[in-house]
Amino acid sequence: MAGNSNLHAANRAKKDEFYTQLSDIANELKHYRPHFAGKTVFCNCDDPYESNFFKYFALNFNSLGLKKLICTCYNGSPVAGSQLCLTDPEDPQGKQQKTRVPHKIVITQVPDVNGDGATDLTDVELLLKNNSNILTTLNGNGDFRSAECIELLKEADIVVTNPPFSLFREYVAQLVEYKKQFLIIGNQNAITYKEIFRLIKDNIMWLGSTLSFCAFKVPQDYEEKAVRFWIDETGQKWRSMGNICWFTNLDHKKRHEELDMFKHYSPDDYSRYDNFDAIEVSRIENIPMDYNGVMGVPITFLGKYNPDQFDIIGAMTTTKIEGYNYGYPYVNGQKIYARILIRKKTIII
Numbered sequence: 576m577a578g579n580s581n582l583h584a585a586n587r588a589k590k591d592e593f594y595t596q597l598s599d600i601a602n603e604l605k606h607y608r609p610h611f612a613g614k615t616v617f618c619n620c621d622d623p624y625e626s627n628f629f630k631y632f633a634l635n636f637n638s639l640g641l642k643k644l645i646c647t648c649y650n651g652s653p654v655a656g657s658q659l660c661l662t663d664p665e666d667p668q669g670k671q672q673k674t675r676v677p678h679k680i681v682i683t684q685v686p687d688v689n690g691d692g693a694t695d696l697t698d699v700e701l702l703l704k705n706n707s708n709i710l711t712t713l714n715g716n717g718d719f720r721s722a723e724c725i726e727l728l729k730e731a732d733i734v735v736t737n738p739p740f741s742l743f744r745e746y747v748a749q750l751v752e753y754k755k756q757f758l759i760i761g762n763q764n765a766i767t768y769k770e771i772f773r774l775i776k777d778n779i780m781w782l783g784s785t786l787s788f789c790a791f792k793v794p795q796d797y798e799e800k801a802v803r804f805w806i807d808e809t810g811q812k813w814r815s816m817g818n819i820c821w822f823t824n825l826d827h828k829k830r831h832e833e834l835d836m837f838k839h840y841s842p843d844d845y846s847r848y849d850n851f852d853a854i855e856v857s858r859i860e861n862i863p864m865d866y867n868g869v870m871g872v873p874i875t876f877l878g879k880y881n882p883d884q885f886d887i888i889g890a891m892t893t894t895k896i897e898g899y900n901y902g903y904p905y906v907n908g909q910k911i912y913a914r915i916l917i918r919k920k921t922i923i924i
Contacts, residue, residue: 677717783821
């Protein structure tokens, strides 16, 4: 870490922590199970006392064939104890749970500790109680950018987590720098960041299988919203968002599914942009099968993007004209929604 400004930024970033539901994690992870055999998984933004990422990998440690699971947390979580009720060995009554110091958990096996014929969270809890070297205090603050956590990152094969959205650029840059495989959650708007879009264009990173989630748990001090927000009968705050997606560099089947196209190109049916030589395709299902030039398509196309079928040429997603971004698209003087610029690989003669 490089000073107090970074620490303050990390503290502010905790305000945008959303706590992912176990069902959503399982629904995405089922598409990648073969990737995890014999691998070390690092969840470096996940307090195991709350994180459903830790819960998922602890429950599936044996079925996935993991070599090791490492989880680290920044500090006491805003939703302490609400997702995973493990007993802190240093605080069995949970009295200090909200003020715990940063710590890590390292698991290399999940045996049937209680001898009931199955491995579950009870076995994980007993494992923590009986092995003081599994849960240990971190020397630093637990930030993913700290030297201590970077050393753990070097040890990992695959990183899986929900990083702070406000630090998404920096977080992804670190994963790329250390050449790590990853599966992380982010805001779909991150596609418009020039650093992120370049990775997508160059097929260094792509979208996962699931585009959005129904709901996230949010901290109790989270500001109430007029829409997509509610409080359940237990007092837990929830936020529903439709623009959340997985980002990954792990291959998955959906990425190679061919997009069916039914429309034929006609100049009368497709407008051209005022400020770029490409046609406007307002809906993915309207991509013409017989057009060889550049097309502007909605950002949601990336959820159906097959790199064997299309090339990504650039984007029209921000006002700036730089790199692979060519400014917002205009048709007949009217600004329209952000677009990804694509071209089919197969040329129709």
